Amino acid sequence: MKRREFLRKGGWFLVGTGCGRGLLMVAAASAAGADTRWGMVIDLTRCPADCRACVQACRQENNVALHGDTRHDIHWIRKVTIRKKHQPDGREVSLPVLCNHCDHPPCAQVCPVKATTQRPDGIVIVDHHRCIGCRYCLIACPYNARFFNYRENEDWPNPEYPKRSHGVAESCHLCAHRLDQGLQPACVDACRQAGAGALVVGNLNDPESEISRLIAGNPVQRIRPDLGTEPKVHYIGL
C-alpha cells in the first residue's frame, strides 16, 4: 500500500469510527420526534386559586419529595400567588409555576457535566446519573424551578417511576416518560379530572394542535420573556 493510499484509507477509517456513534445518536434523536416541540398553556381563568390537583398528581406520579421542611421540599409544579400592585385593581392571581422548558435553558448552559440537556423535542431534562450536585442550575434558573435533594426521599408512591437519590438536582421534565408513551402529563390529566382543564400540553410546531390554537386565539403571556430564555409555558390571563 502506498503512503498516500494508506493515509487516505486511515483518514476515512478514523472519520468513520468517530462519526458512527454520533450518527447513530442523531438518527435515534430524529426518530424520537425532532419535529415535535412540546409546550404548555395554562389558562388562569379556569384555574381555581384553592385547587392543588396538579401538584398532588405530580407528587404521586414522579415521587417528588415532600419532607415537611420548607428548606428541603421539592416542587416540580407549585401554586404561586402574586398580587399585581402596579394594576389599579390590585388583584391577586394564583398561578401554577413549573419548569418553563426554555428554548435557551440557562440551567443546561451552566451544567458542568452536561447532566441537564435539552431533548430534541424541547424538553429540558436532568440525567440524574451524571448530575454531580453542584447546584449551578438552581442558581441559573430564573424561575426557581430547580430543586436539590438535600436528603434521601423515603416515600415511593409510584414504583414504576424512579425516585432521585440524595445529592442530585431535579425539576419538571413535562412527564417525558408519559409523553413518550403517548400519554399526557400527570398534572394535565389531574387538571382535566378535577374539572378545570386549565393545563394543556401539546406540540407547538403543529399549527393544528390545541395548544397552537390557544396561543393564536388568546393573549398569552410568559414569565420574564425579557430574559431571552424563550420559555415554552404560556399563561392566559396572567
Add this chain to the structure above:
Amino acid sequence: MSSRRILGVGRNAAVAVIPLLIILAPLGHAIYVEVLADDVDDAQAFLELPAEPNDGCVRETTYMRFHHWELLREVRDEVVRGGVRKEISLTRCRECHPSREKFCNRCHQAVSLEPDCFGCHYYPAAAAGQREVTSR
C-alpha cells in the same frame, strides 16, 4: 566459555520468567475458569436463573452475564437524553427475575461490586412473600 554463557543466560531467564509466571498464574486460572472450561460455571452456584432460561430475554445468557451493565448504560443514555424508549429497561428484568437478592446481589457481592441502581429504581430485594436477606 560457551557453556558458562549459556548457563548465565539460563539463570537470567529463570530470574525473569519465574516471577512472571507467578504473577500471571491467577490471570491464567481466571481465563481457564471463565473462558476455556465449559463445565466450570461458578455463577450457577449462587445465581438463580428463571425456570425458562433465555425465554424472552433481550440478549443471550452469556452476554447478559458479562455485559448487562454496558447494555444498561447505553440504553440509559438513549432513554434519558434522546427519549428513545425500546424494549430494554431495568424494570423489565423484574418480570423474569422477581428477587433482586437472588438475581443481582449474589453476583455483585461475590465480586465486591455495589451498583447504585436501586437507590432510585424500584427493584425489591425479595419477591413478594419471600424473606429479605440483604439490605441493599
